[in-house]
Amino acid sequence: MEYLRLDHITVGYRKGEPVLTDFSMAVGEGELLSLLGPSGCGKTTTLRTVAGFVLPWKGKVLLQGRDYTRVPPHRRGFGLVYQNYALFPHLTVFENVAFGLRMRRVPREEIRERVAEALRMVKLEGLEKRLPGQLSGGQRQRVALARALVIRPKLLLLDEPLSNLDAKLRAGMRTELKRIQRELGVTAIYVTHDQAEAMALSDRVILMREGRIEQEGAPEEIYFRPATPFVADFMGFTNRFSARVEAVTEGMMVLSAGGMRIRASRAGTDLPPGSGVTVAIRPSSLRLYRGGEGIPGEVVSHAFQGESVQYLVSTELGELIVVHPETTVEFSPGEAVVVRADPEEVVVFPRKGDEG
Amino acid sequence: MRVPRSALAVLSLVLLFLLGPFLILFWSSFGTQASLAFPPKGFTLYWFRKVLGMRMFVDAFRVSVLLAFASTGAALLLGVPAAYALVRFAFPGKGFLELLFTSPIVVPGLVLGFALLSFFTAVARYPVPLRLFLGHMVLLFPYTVRVISASLRNFDPAVEEAAVSLGAPRWVAFLRIVLPNLRAGVMAAFILAFITSFNNVPISLFLSGPGVTTLPIQMLTYMEYYYDPTIAALSTLLILFTVAIIQLVEKTLGLSTTLGG
Known part of the structure; x- marks a missing residue:
């Protein structure tokens, strides 16, 4: 069911320079939606518009059908979590979490109970009397989360909440965030530039570019079937080259590039033979062999990455990056190899104004 | 090393x-x-006894202290909101205002004093104490704005926004979240402004009048006629007084927030 809707929003900070133009999106009840995109794509502005800190020039913000566009931020009852935690430095953990309840004039006894409950939920019992300066980064972010959740927000807004934490902590917090959001059934908008984070957390992802929605869908959809070259690029399809459609059969295409043949399935199967295309392939979708069919090339270098090995292979189609999920290096620089791609994971985009 | x-x-x-x-x-x-x-x-200890017994110094000291407290207080009351507006909001003419707020620091004191005198004789014929108060406030205001702006710039606006999102109207967020964290800035501004007012000669020179004059002016007047250790004794007392004020401000401002927070 639709819960929040941004309806034809145009907004910006400087006159004549809108960040979002005629932007619309919807969030379902209980859903965790990610706004994903590079910096400057307008994702934070979208979040700030929902929060009420920036007033749209045009358009409406609707929550359960009610117009929230002109409701001041302190009356919206949305919980906010910031990248740099934004805790009140002069107040204890208890008072930080209690702040929203005090503003609502909740009775003292109830404040004590609800703060305790919120701190239990984020596993911070016993730290009530600490000041934010005496906590670790992870603990601070938990306080920020408890502070936003204790008011039972109608909407939880998260602005890159994990990007200040180290990698190990981030993975842990990710699962926890998801668990808490599920448990409470709170609708959430999650802003991030980290695609892995968006994939792991979201029910749905909106990928933004220059103030517009570039693609919208389930994480799997965006991960495996990028709709545009921009999305493919952002989602890690680093290998790219031009090709031409040679033949189209049932759900399968034969492409030719530099005199070599590559098979690709699905995506853009309505392209007629002869059309020029851009091919995008993830490094992990390519494999190296010592012979057989495929793109011939020569290993330039390899880099051991712990759980995988990354090879740089020079071919007639340019340099290709290949990642093998192995813990041993199988090919050495100078070795002649053949690169093959899994047809299921080859993505093809039509090239405009190109006949081959 | x-x-x-x-x-x-x-x-x-x-x-x-x-x-x-x-x-x-x-x-x-x-x-x-x-x-x-x-x-x-x-x-x-004769010179100390002499100074403390001289009406002209005791009265002037009282005027100076009152003036310093009043003008510093007023400059802070105006300076905090002004600094907040300058740091947090963008509005037309902001650059000009910022320049205006630095001008009394750049303009020589004598010029400012003379300008104020012309204003008070030509436009507003206020009584001497009010002239001194307004003149010193004008002098101190830019100092308080500058110092408090600096400490506001170090305070993350997201913290204030977080308070607003939790249900605090802007002014409540300012009083309960921003202001307590500006303690160091307010303290620094207070000390700087108080001492600036207390030591000021050029403004007071132009704005003092019969019967109402500040201590530095009175000291200058005295030195024109006499050259004895009275002034040395007075100066020693003033140094001790200034140190005491700084201590007091630090104690009270520091203590109240610890208890209140």
């Missing part, structure tokens, strides 16, 4: 140069000669 000898030598020279005059002054205020001489002979 060993400090090189040459550095130590330079450091002691600088210290001597900075503290030397004060030490001489301090020492002379206990001397028994009737005129300022160095090294002073003997030891007496």
Whole structure:
């Protein structure tokens, strides 16, 4: 069911320079939606518009059908979590979490109970009397989360909440965030530039570019079937080259590039033979062999990455990056190899104004 | 790590140069000669007793203290919201206002004093105490705005927004979240403004009137006629007074927030 809707929003900070133009999106009840995109794509502005800190020039913000566009931020009852935690430095953990309840004039006894409950939920019992300066980064972010959740927000807004934490902590917090959001059934908008984070957390992802929605869908959809070259690029399809459609059969295409043949399935199967295309392939979708069919090339270098090995292979189609999920290096620089791609994971985009 | 000898030598020279005059002054205020001489002979508290018994100094001291407190307080009351507006909001003419707020620091004190005098004689014929109060406030306002702006800039606006998102109207967020965190800035602004007012000569020189004058002006007047250790004794007392004020401000402002938070 639709819960929040941004309806034809145009907004910006400087006159004549809108960040979002005629932007619309919807969030379902209980859903965790990610706004994903590079910096400057307008994702934070979208979040700030929902929060009420920036007033749209045009358009409406609707929550359960009610117009929230002109409701001041302190009356919206949305919980906010910031990248740099934004805790009140002069107040204890208890008072930080209690702040929203005090503003609502909740009775003292109830404040004590609800703060305790919120701190239990984020596993911070016993730290009530600490000041934010005496906590670790992870603990601070938990306080920020408890502070936003204790008011039972109608909407939880998260602005890159994990990007200040180290990698190990981030993975842990990710699962926890998801668990808490599920448990409470709170609708959430999650802003991030980290695609892995968006994939792991979201029910749905909106990928933004220059103030517009570039693609919208389930994480799997965006991960495996990028709709545009921009999305493919952002989602890690680093290998790219031009090709031409040679033949189209049932759900399968034969492409030719530099005199070599590559098979690709699905995506853009309505392209007629002869059309020029851009091919995008993830490094992990390519494999190296010592012979057989495929793109011939020569290993330039390899880099051991712990759980995988990354090879740089020079071919007639340019340099290709290949990642093998192995813990041993199988090919050495100078070795002649053949690169093959899994047809299921080859993505093809039509090239405009190109006949081959 | 060993400090090189040459550095130590330079450091002691600088210290001597900075503290030397004060030490001489301090020492002379206990001397028994009737005129300022160095090294002073003997030891007496006579000059201190004399200063504390002189109406002209005691009255002027009272005026100076009252004036410093009043004008500093007013400059802070105006300076905090002004600094907040300048740091947090963008509005047309902001650059001009920022420039305007620095001008009294850049404009020579005598020019400012003369301008104020012209204003008070030509436009607003206010009584002398009010003139002094307004004149000092104008002088101090830019200092408070500057110092408080600096500490506001170090305060993450997201913290304030977080408070607003939790249900605090802007002004409540300001009072309960922003202001307590500006403590150090307010303290610094207070001390700077208080001392600036208390030591000011050029503005007070133009705005003082019969019967109402500040201590630095009174000291200058006295020195035109006499050259004895009275002034040295008074200066010693003033240094002690200033140190006491700074201590007091630090204690009260520091303590109240610890208890209140």
